[in-house]
Amino acid sequence: MSAPVVRKIVIIALGGVLAGFAGADFYRGRHRREPVVVGPSVAEVKTLAEYFPPLLGTVNDLNIYVLEGKKPGGTFLVLGGSHPEEPAGRLAAWILAENGEMEAGRLFVVLSACRSGTTVTRPSGAYPADYTIPTPWGGQTFRMGDRWANPLDQWPDPEVYIHYPTRQQLAYMDIRNLNRAWPGRPNGTLTEKTTYAFIKLIEKEKVDVVIDLHEAELQYPVISTIVVHQKGLDLAAMVSMILTDDEFKMGMEKSPVELRGLSHREIGDHTDAIPLLFESPEPFLDATRGRTDAKLLLEGKDEFVVKAGKRGLLFEKIDEKGWPIDIRVGRHTSAILETLDVWTTDHPDKPVIMTHVPKYAEVIARGTGTFLRDPSKADPKTVHYE
Amino acid sequence: MIITIFYYLLVACVVALLGWNLVKSRKWQEEVLYVIVLLPFVLRLLRLK
Numbered sequence: 001m002s003a004p005v006v007r008k009i010v011i012i013a014l015g016g017v018l019a020g021f022a023g024a025d026f027y028r029g030r031h032r033r034e035p036v037v038v039g040p041s042v043a044e045v046k047t048l049a050e051y052f053p054p055l056l057g058t059v060n061d062l063n064i065y066v067l068e069g070k071k072p073g074g075t076f077l078v079l080g081g082s083h084p085e086e087p088a089g090r091l092a093a094w095i096l097a098e099n100g101e102m103e104a105g106r107l108f109v110v111l112s113a114c115r116s117g118t119t120v121t122r123p124s125g126a127y128p129a130d131y132t133i134p135t136p137w138g139g140q141t142f143r144m145g146d147r148w149a150n151p152l153d154q155w156p157d158p159e160v161y162i163h164y165p166t167r168q169q170l171a172y173m174d175i176r177n178l179n180r181a182w183p184g185r186p187n188g189t190l191t192e193k194t195t196y197a198f199i200k201l202i203e204k205e206k207v208d209v210v211i212d213l214h215e216a217e218l219q220y221p222v223i224s225t226i227v228v229h230q231k232g233l234d235l236a237a238m239v240s241m242i243l244t245d246d247e248f249k250m251g252m253e254k255s256p257v258e259l260r261g262l263s264h265r266e267i268g269d270h271t272d273a274i275p276l277l278f279e280s281p282e283p284f285l286d287a288t289r290g291r292t293d294a295k296l297l298l299e300g301k302d303e304f305v306v307k308a309g310k311r312g313l314l315f316e317k318i319d320e321k322g323w324p325i326d327i328r329v330g331r332h333t334s335a336i337l338e339t340l341d342v343w344t345t346d347h348p349d350k351p352v353i354m355t356h357v358p359k360y361a362e363v364i365a366r367g368t369g370t371f372l373r374d375p376s377k378a379d380p381k382t383v384h385y386e
Numbered sequence: 387m388i389i390t391i392f393y394y395l396l397v398a399c400v401v402a403l404l405g406w407n408l409v410k411s412r413k414w415q416e417e418v419l420y421v422i423v424l425l426p427f428v429l430r431l432l433r434l435k
Contacts, residue, residue, distance in 0.1 A: 007414055015421035022425070023434040030434075120435075152433050156393050 029129040030119040030150070032143050034386040036065070036094065036111065037373035039356070041102040043068035045384055051204060052197035054186070059116045059153050060194045063384055064201070065097040065109040067354070073105030074208040074343065074350035077201070077273070078336060080111050082178045082212055082263065084118040084145025087131065087297065088280050088325060089213030091142075092332035095371045096357055104344075105352030108205065112386050113198070113212075114178040116149035116190065131294040133325070135369035137377070144297075148176035154190045164188060168260040179212070182266030195266075202271045208350060209235070209343060210275045212263040213332050215282035218305060218314040225251035226335070227277040229268025236276055238342045239335065247334050247360045278335050280328040281316045288313075298325045330363030394431065401427045 038045065046064040049056035080093025090111055097109045112118050121127035121144050132139040151157075154176050161175040162168070164185050174180040176191055184196030202210060209232070216223040228236035233254065240252040255264040255275075267275035283289060283305045284297045290304045301322030309318045337359060344351040358371055375383045401424060408420040429435040 004412070008408065008411075008417055011414070011417045011421050012408070015425060019425050019428055023429055023432065026429065026435045152435075155390055 025129060029121065029143060030152075032130060032141065034111075034142055035140070035375035036063070036384045036386060037098055037375050037378040038065060038382050038384060039067070039098050039100055041067040041069070041100055041107075041354075042097065042382075048194065048197045048201070051200040052186070052193065055193055055197055058190060058193075059119065059150070060114070060190055060197075062110065062112050062115040063386060065111070065384075067096070067100050067102045067107040067109065069102035069104040069106060069353065071104040071351070074347060074352045075106045075108070075205055076340065076343075076352050077108040077198075077205075077207045077210045078110065079113040079198075079210065079212045079263070080109070081115070081118060081145070082113040083147045083214060084112065084114060084143070085122070085127070085147050085285070086213075086215035086282060087142065087145075088215050088282065088328035088332055089278075090118075090145075091133065091325070091329045091368055092213055092336065095329070095333055095363075095368070096336070096354075098373045099356050099358075099371055100354045101356045103351075103353035103355060105350070106205075107352065107354060108201070108207070114149055114191070114194065115386070116153040117147065117176075117178065118143045118145040118386070120146050120150035120152070122146050126292050128292075128294040128297065131297050133298075133369045133372060134367065135372050135374070137374040140369065140372050144294075148173055149178070149191050151176070163261045164192065166260045168258075170261060174261070177261075179214075179263055180261035182261055182263050183270040199267070199270060202267065202273050207271070207273045208347075208352075209339065210263065210267050210273050211336055211339060212275065212277040214277055214279050215285065215328060216279045217285035217287070218281055218283060218316045218318055219286050219288070219308065221315045222253060223279050223281055223316045224249060224331075225253050225279050227253050227255055227262075227264045227279070229255050229264050229275050231268055232274035232276060235274060235339065235342055235346070238346075239276075239338045242338055242342070243335060248331060250331075250335065276339065278332055280331045281318070281323045282328065283318060283323055300324050300328070326364050326368050327360075329368045330358070330360035333357055333363060334360040397427050397430055401431060 044066040049061040080090040132141045161170045181191040182195045184192040226236045243250040264277040
């Protein structure tokens with residue numbers, strides 16, 4: 001065998017080793033199982049395909065945890081993981097599914113609204129593949145995820161994404177963005193089929209209020225706020241005022257009529273439900289951030305973002321203490337609980353009352369991991385996987 | 387779905403072309419470059435990334 005041939009074989013073999021390591025890492029990231037130990041009020045775990053059968057067998061045939069109250073009442077839907085790279089939303093939803101006890105009404109909880117997006121990280125973003133929340137029993141590891149669905153599940157992207165049904169032109173990659181694909185359509189992309197299925201769920205289950213949990217970079221003006229469709233202004237205003245008075249600053253913004261594809265616009269326009277979207281601050285998402293690792297994701301500390309703040313470039317305060325995950329998760333749990341309270345006060349005929357979910361101060365004091373349950377010690381019948 | 391299949395066929399064509407160039411190359415620097423460029427295409431074909 002000639003020397004050039006041997007050289008080529010060696011180089012190809014080295015490339016194969018690199019591809020093997022990278023491929024194994026990507027495969028693990030895509031297939032990591034995330035346990036959920038459902039709480040006592042979870043009467044049923046449905047799947048999204050039950051509302052739209054063409055999703056059956058796809059990556060977005062996701063779990064829906066149905067918490068039933070002892071008394072009848074209204075119905076809420078909480079969406080975590082619309083943007084999986086915003087982990088406070090998923091973790092807050094996790095706490096609801098594992099701890100929430102319903103006194104009245106029904107609560108549908110989704111932990112991975114864009115499940116496809118949880119199986120990938122941002123190309124060239126040097127994102128961590130996963131992150132671990134410390135718990136009293138060790139720790140629970142979650143897939144990092146991305147803002148968009150995995151290109152392995154929906155590819156290629158068009159030059160311009162034309163939103164259905166308004167035909168508004170949006171950025172090309174947002175065709176894989178769950179929160180740009182509402183209200184969806186039955187014969188569309190995987191992402192559009194997913195939002196269409198959620199619309200069917202909202203209609204069939206007569207959902208009164210939808211809460212979509214998000215996080216935002218500090219350089220984005222829509223932050224630490226509730227974005228609400230015009231038909232939910234009274235509800236959101238009351239929640240915003242009570243939270244700001246009692247716990248933390250929470251703004252309120254009316255959903256712009258001309259901004260299409262978002263949950264707070266399209267769910268309100270196409271169903272009877274009131275959609276609310278909560279934003280908490282996540283420095284990990286800021287363009288001026290430094291090293292993009294799990295530490296930044298969980299601690300929310302970044303010297304470059306702090307510098308940007310000192311130069312007046314941010315829409316939310318930040319200092320050396322950062323925005324730790326417990327604060328961000330606590331904001332979401334408190335905002336959800338306050339929304340239930342205000343709703344129940346305003347609609348005594350359709351109460352939705354939930355207990356055993358920690359509020360802001362308790363999540364900060366005890367840590368998010370305190371409220372995650374150990375799957376190895378749980379009854380196997382109560383353990384599900386995301 | 388049809389467009390997706392065409393894109394996978396395009397990726398396979400690119401892999402074949404890069405592979406052919408790798409075989410015909412005489413410089414080791416180019417061979418390393420071809421292998422590095424091939425990696426993401428191969429990972430996509432294998433539906434890993």
